Amino acid sequence: EDQVTQSPEALRLQEGESSSLNCSYTVSGLRGLFWYRQDPGKGPEFLFTLYSAGEEKEKERLKATLTKKESFLHITAPKPEDSATYLCAVQAGSSASKIIFGSGTRLSIRP
Amino acid sequence: EAQVTQNPRYLITVTGKKLTVTCSQNMNHEYMSWYRQDPGLGLRQIYYSMNVEVTDKGDVPEGYKVSRKEKRNFPLILESPSPNQTSLYFCASSFRGNSPLHFGNGTRLTVT
Numbered sequence: 001e002d003q004v005t006q007s008p009e010a011l012r013l014q015e016g017e018s019s020s021l022n023c024s025y026t027v028s029g030l031r032g033l034f035w036y037r038q039d040p041g042k043g044p045e046f047l048f049t050l051y052s053a054g055e056e057k058e059k060e061r062l063k064a065t066l067t068k069k070e071s072f073l074h075i076t077a078p079k080p081e082d083s084a085t086y087l088c089a090v091q092a093g094s095s096a097s098k099i100i101f102g103s104g105t106r107l108s109i110r111p
Numbered sequence: 112e113a114q115v116t117q118n119p120r121y122l123i124t125v126t127g128k129k130l131t132v133t134c135s136q137n138m139n140h141e142y143m144s145w146y147r148q149d150p151g152l153g154l155r156q157i158y159y160s161m162n163v164e165v166t167d168k169g170d171v172p173e174g175y176k177v178s179r180k181e182k183r184n185f186p187l188i189l190e191s192p193s194p195n196q197t198s199l200y201f202c203a204s205s206f207r208g209n210s211p212l213h214f215g216n217g218t219r220l221t222v223t
Contacts, residue, residue: 032209043215091209
């Protein structure tokens with residue numbers, strides 16, 4: 001069965017303390033892996049798409065990487081405004097419409 | 112401004128009273144979908160549409176209906192809501208089925 005698991009569920013960091021969020025997946029035929037950011041009371045906002053193992057994408061303090069079994073979202077020197085829930089989603093199989101979301105990681109950055 | 116608009120933002124209703132949640136996008140996207148978000152379960156797909164008059168079931172379609180008569184609109188219909196449909200609902204659209212999703216700001220539904 002296709003599955004996407006994110007860890008940890010919640011993460012509290014001090015401002016400037018770098019860390020990584022994990023998204024592990026077991027799917028047949030990965031077509032793409034997406035990272036989204038969700039703020040309270042809002043819909044998820046797109047961050048990155050990764051298509052193949054070894055691929056990396058960067059945006060400000062965030063860097064996403066992909067292997068054959070998992071993806072990492074690295075956060076370097078985070079600021080309080082990086083506090084949010086980060087969602088991972090996988091598109092797999094023969095249907096372009098099949099998208100499976102993980103449960104998310106709630107990230108909190110203390111000043 | 113490019114956006115996905117859902118209405119209403121909040122809705123409280125009673126069991127069995129039919130309701131519709133509207134969704135509209137102004138980006139000329141082909142693909143639209145509905146999700147529900149529940150604590151610990153993440154986002155689960157209810158229905159999706161690859162284009163006008165083309166809709167299909169997602170992972171949790173029971174108790175829901177959709178229609179896609181126009182490209183920009185994709186309403187979610189609950190014919191006879193039940194308390195287990197209390198949830199946070201999101202509409203999303205994308206250029207194609209394998210493109211990044213643009214989400215609305217959600218509809219929080221409570222069924223008593």
